[in-house]
Amino acid sequence: MVGxxxxxYSLIRTPPNLCDAPREHETKxxxxxxxxxxxxxxxxxxxxxPRRDFLAASAAGMTLAxxxxxxxEGEAAKLAVDGGAKxxxxxxxxxPRFGAPERERxxxxxxxxxxxxxxxxxxxxxxxxxxxxxxxxxxxxxSSGTAALHIAVAAAGIAPGxxxxxxxxxxxxxxxxxxxxxxxxxxxxxxxxxxxLDPADVEKRITPKTKAIIAVHLAGNPxxxxxxxxxxxxxxxxxxxxxxxxxxxxxxxxxxxxxxxxACWSLQNSKxxxxxxxGVVASSDETYGPKLQRYGDKGFDRIKxxxxxxxxxxxxxxxxxxxxxxxQLTRLEEIIASRSKLGNSLSEKITGLKGVTPHNxxxxxxxxxxxxxxxIDPKAFTCxxxxxxxxxxxxxxxxSAGYIPVTMHKNPVFQxxxxxxxxxxxxxxxxxxxxxxxxxxxxxxAILQTGIRVTIHEAMTEQYIDEVATGIRKVAxxxxx
Ligand SMILES: *Cc1c(COP(=O)(O)O)cnc(C)c1O
Numbered sequence: 059m060v061g062x063x064x065x066x067y068s069l070i071r072t073p074p075n076l077c078d079a080p081r082e083h084e085t086k087x088x089x090x091x092x093x094x095x096x097x098x099x100x101x102x103x104x105x106x107x108p109r110r111d112f113l114a115a116s117a118a119g120m121t122l123a124x125x126x127x128x129x130x131e132g133e134a135a136k137l138a139v140d141g142g143a144k145x146x147x148x149x150x151x152x153x154p155r156f157g158a159p160e161r162e163r164x165x166x167x168x169x170x171x172x173x174x175x176x177x178x179x180x181x182x183x184x185x186x187x188x189x190x191x192x193x194x195x196x197x198x199x200x201s202s203g204t205a206a207l208h209i210a211v212a213a214a215g216i217a218p219g220x221x222x223x224x225x226x227x228x229x230x231x232x233x234x235x236x237x238x239x240x241x242x243x244x245x246x247x248x249x250x251x252x253x254x255l256d257p258a259d260v261e262k263r264i265t266p267k268t269k270a271i272i273a274v275h276l277a278g279n280p281x282x283x284x285x286x287x288x289x290x291x292x293x294x295x296x297x298x299x300x301x302x303x304x305x306x307x308x309x310x311x312x313x314x315x316x317x318x319x320x321a322c323w324s325l326q327n328s329k330x331x332x333x334x335x336x337g338v339v340a341s342s343d344e345t346y347g348p349k350l351q352r353y354g355d356k357g358f359d360r361i362k363x364x365x366x367x368x369x370x371x372x373x374x375x376x377x378x379x380x381x382x383x384x385x386q387l388t389r390l391e392e393i394i395a396s397r398s399k400l401g402n403s404l405s406e407k408i409t410g411l412k413g414v415t416p417h418n419x420x421x422x423x424x425x426x427x428x429x430x431x432x433x434i435d436p437k438a439f440t441c442x443x444x445x446x447x448x449x450x451x452x453x454x455x456x457x458s459a460g461y462i463p464v465t466m467h468k469n470p471v472f473q474x475x476x477x478x479x480x481x482x483x484x485x486x487x488x489x490x491x492x493x494x495x496x497x498x499x500x501x502x503x504a505i506l507q508t509g510i511r512v513t514i515h516e517a518m519t520e521q522y523i524d525e526v527a528t529g530i531r532k533v534a535x536x537x538x539x
Contacts, residue, residue, distance in 0.1 A: 152517045202325075252420075305323065443510065
C-alpha cells in the first residue's frame with residue numbers, strides 16, 4: 059500500500075542508466091539472429107566477413123526483400139499457399155525479456171531478511187515505478203490480474219445479485235471476481251471496429267440492480283472512457299478499468315487506468331511485462347482506494363491492525379515478484395512506444411483495402427497492441443476465414459483466426475449456470491433472473507467469427523510490418539469476390 063510505503067522508499071531511485079541495459083542484450087540477440095541468418099544463407103565463414111561488407115550485404119538483402127514485396131503486389135502475384143514467393147521475407151529477433159534491471163532488483167532482494175510484501179523494499183520500488191506509469195494514490199500489488207479484478211469488485215461493494223456490465227470478449231479473469239462475490243456478470247455488445255464496449259448497448263442493459271461497469275481495454279485499445287464515465291456518473295455506477303492487456307496505453311493522452319474509479323493490471327507471462335504471474339490494483343478514489351490493501355490481504359488492515367472488519371481471500375504478491383516487476387517496469391515505455399507505432403503503421407497500410415476493417419484506434423489514443431485484430435467481410439471474399447488465415451500464414455504473416463473460441467457466456471459453465479459445484483446460489487435463491495442461454499451479443503459473436511489476429515511484437519521493424527501489410531493485401535486481392 060502506497061499510503062504507508064511511498065515516503066519511506068522515495069529515497070531509493072533507479073540509476074538513470076539502468077534503462078540502457080536491455081539494449082545491450084537486444085543488440086547481442088540481433089547479432090545472434092544475423093549469425094543464424096548467415097549460416098542459413100550459406101555464409102559459414104561469416105566471422106571473416108569484414109563488418110563493412112557484412113552491413114552492405116545486409117542492406118542489399120533488405121532492398122531485395124522490399125523489391126520482392128513490391129513485385130508481389132503486381133497482378134501476377136502468386137500466393138505462397140499456391141507455391142508463390144512469400145510476402146514476409148524478414149524475421150524479427152525478440153530480445154531476452156529479463157536481464158540487468160531484474161537482476162539488480164533480485165540481487166538486492168536476496169540480501170533481505172524478509173520477502174513479505176508489507177513494507178518490502180522491492181514492493182516499494184515496484185509501486186513507485188508503477189505510479190510513474192499510472193499516478194494512482196492507492197496501489198496494491200497482488201497475485202494475478204484475476205486477483206486484481208476480484209479485489210476491485212470486492213472494494214466496489216458488489217453484493218449478491220448486483221449486476222456488473224462488461225465485455226463478452228475478454229479473459230475469463232474479468233468476471234471471476236464478480237461471480238465469487240455472488241454478483242451477476244451482464245455482457246454488453248461491442249463496437250464493430252474498436253472491439254470494445256459499445257456505450258449505447260451498455261446503457262440499454264442497465265437495470266436497478268446494476269452496480270458497476272468493467273471496461274476491458276481489449277488488446278490495449280482504450281475503451282470510449284468519456285462515454286462510459288458519463289453513463290457511470292449518470293446512473294451512479296462504479297467504473298472499473300481492466301487494463302490487463304493495456305500496459306502503457308493512453309486515453310486522450312491520459313494514462314490508462316486513471317479515469318475509472320478502480321483499475322486492474324496483470325503481470326501474467328503473456329502480458330507486455332511480467333513477473334510470471336502477478337497483478338496490480340489501483341485507485342485514487344477515497345472511497346475504494348483505501349480498501350484495496352485489505353481485500354488483497356485476508357481482510358487484514360496492515361496499518362491499523364486489530365480485528366477483522368473485511369472478509370476476503372489472500373491475494374498477496376511476494377517481494378520476489380515485485381523485484382522482477384520493478385525491473386520489468388524500466389522496459390515498459392520502450393516496449394509500448396514500439397508496439398504502438400507498429401500497430402498504427404499496419405492500420406495505415408491496410409486502410410482502404412476492400413472487405414478489410416483495420417483495428418480502430420482513436421487518433422488521440424495510444425493503443426499498446428497486445429495483439430492487432432482486423433476483420434474481414436465474408437461477402438467480400440471468395441474464401442472463408444480459415445482459408446484466408448491459411449494463406450496469410452503461408453505468406454509468413456503471423457496470423458491466427460479470432461481470439462477466444464466463444465463469447466464468455468457461451469462457455470458451458472455459463473450456459474449451465476454451474477459456477478459452484480454445478481449450482482449458482484444467486485440464481486437458485488432468486489436474486490437474479492439471468493439466463494445465459496438467452497443472452498445475446500451479436501456484434502461480439504461476429505467479431506469472433508470474422509476477426510483475424512496479427513502478432514505485434516516490439517522487436518518488429520517498420521520493414522517487417524510493411525511486408526506483413528503486403529501479405530494481407532496480396533491475400534485480400536487474390537480472394538476478392
Ligand atoms: C490476462 C487477463 C486477465 C487475467 O489476468 P491473470 O493475471 O491471467 O489472472 C484479465 N483480463 C484481461 C483482459 C486479461 O487479458
